[in-house]
Amino acid sequence: MTTTAQPSGSTRxxxxxxxxxxxxxTVDFYQGAVPALVPFLVAERGYGYTAASGIVLAATLLSSVVQPLFGALTDRRTMPWLIPVSSLCAGVGIALSGLGGSYVLTWLAVALAGIGVAAYHPESARLARTAARGSHVAMGWYSLGGTLGFALAPVVVGPVLTAxxxxxxxWLxxxxxxxxxxxxxxxxxLARRAAVGRSAAARSAAPDNWPVFLRLSAVVVCRSVVFVGLSAFIGLYAQERVGGGxxxxxxxxxxxxxxxxxxxxxxxxxxxxWGRVRTVRLAYAASVPVVAxxxxxxxxxxxxxxxxxxxxLYVPFSLHVTLGQDFLPSRVGTASGVTLGLAVSVGGVVSPGIGALGEAAGLGVxxxxxxxxxxxxxWLARGLPEPDTEAYGASTGSARGTTSSV
Structure with a gap:
């Protein structure tokens, strides 16, 4: 990440x-917090695999349904207030999840967190696109923030709940x-700048390519099921395979x-x-042996x-976002909601099935x-074309490779 030069003596x-x-x-911390809660729910409340996966489902089912709706809303107007409000919803939901012993109340609290995460991503990704000024590397740094939030969740949640x-x-x-x-x-x-960029994009955007975007969405769904499935159960699987609590x-x-x-x-x-599409293809080819x-x-x-x-699995993560935005240049919010938000949420819909199969035949199966x-x-990624990126640069109003200061 870069910053513009500051006047001498000023604060950078x-x-x-x-x-x-x-x-x-800070928002994706709460996505990582849900699977980090699972071992403690199993230990303190005696939840089985199916019940535990239902908690993961709570964070993802409503999110999967409402994510495109929030994307469509942000395609109509800039809604910067949605970012702090949704962040607080995510935090409050997880904060309430451990209080009381009712499974239903726990489920509802985690569902609130999931809705907060769903509301956050479309508008946030739009403003991140504006901040990145067309740079794929900068969008990678933005996505890295979410990845680090995920990674820090078990580091924070584990000690807090152990104590x-x-x-x-x-406290969460x-x-x-x-x-x-x-x-x-x-x-x-960024909201003011995005409003200007929206007008420029409306004048210069190429037609939306829905068939290719739907193929990309199918790739995103596959990745989501794989990663959410691993994140939901790898904690329990590691205890089985390696030992320990x-x-x-x-x-x-x-x-x-x-x-x-x-x-x-x-x-x-x-x-x-290498180009985005080639990078995506190579990443998924490599995922087969390592997930095995x-x-x-x-x-x-x-x-x-x-x-x-x-x-x-994370090499293509930020590339999904920019590819989706380029395939649907007039519906950036919708594209962001699917490729960024649904990338995490839709996999949770499948996790109860993984949990039920794990109880019946073992987690390995x-x-x-x-x-x-x-x-x-x-295989699906092999059919993706590399999009024309002129509209992307026009909508952000700058050459690639630069970012701005605020």
Missing amino acids: KPSATAVMALGHA GGLGATP VVPAAAGVLGTVSAIRV PATGSAALFTLFAGGAAGTVAGGRLAVR GVVLVPGPALFVFAALAAAV ALAPLIGLCALAW
């Missing part, structure tokens, strides 16, 4: 992309509050999420060198393959189909 301001990445980290039990979940609202305070000024500036599960989750950080950064840089390693290779090697799997989904994602 963070780049707009860095600020948006910070906000993205205080599920009753300590109210702190990242949301910090994210709102840290980004509100930048959001105002919830601390082992938290370590496996951190390894999975942290491995994605390198992949997210690499994705933007590889796209500059997570499922099939015994012992502590699971942690190595988890890191590799996260890396290759339940996770094995994820290998085939990686192969399907690679």
Whole structure:
């Protein structure tokens, strides 16, 4: 990330992309917090695989339904206020999730967090696009913020709940509050710039390519099922394969999420060198053997393959967003809602089925189909064209490779 030169003696301001990445980290922290809660819910409340996967479903089912709706709303008008409001909804939902012993109330609290995450992504991705000024690398940094938020969730949630039990979940609202305070000024500036960019994009945008966007969406769905399936159950799977209690599960989750950080950064840089579509294809081809390693290779090697799997699954993460925005240049909010938000949420819809199969036949059997989904994602990605990016540059109003300060 870069910043523009500041006058001598003045305070150097963070780049707009860095600020948006910070906000993205604090919201996606709550996506990572849900699977991090699962081992503690199993330990303190005796939930089985199906009940635990239902909690993951709570964070994702409503999110999957409302995500395109929020995207369509942001295509009609700039809604910067939605970003802080949705951030607080996510934080409050997770904060309430450990209070009381009712499964229904826990489910509803986690569902509130999921709706907050769903509302956040379309408008945030639009403003991040404005901040990035057409740079794939900058969008990679924005996506990295979300990846780091995911990765930090088990690091924070594990010690907090180990020390205080599920009753300590109210402390988990702190990242949301910090994210709102840290980004509100930048959001105002970017919202004004995005309104100008919307007018320019309307004059210069190419036609929307729905058939190709739907193919990309299918790729996103495959990736989502694979990654959410791994994140929901790798904590419990690691305890089975390696031994140890919830601390082992938290370590496996951190390894999975942290491995994605390198992949997210690499994705933007590889796209500059090889092109986005080629990078996406190669990443999914590599995902087949490494996800197979997570499922099939015994012992502590699971942690190595988890890191590799996260890396290759996150290489295309930010590229999905910019590709979707280029395939639907007049519906950036919708494209962002599907490629960025639904990338995480839709996989949770399948997680109860993985949990039920895990109870019936073991987690190893339940996770094995994820290998085939990686192969399907690679096959679907082979049919994606590299889009014309002139409209992307026009809508952001700047050449690639630059970011701005706020």
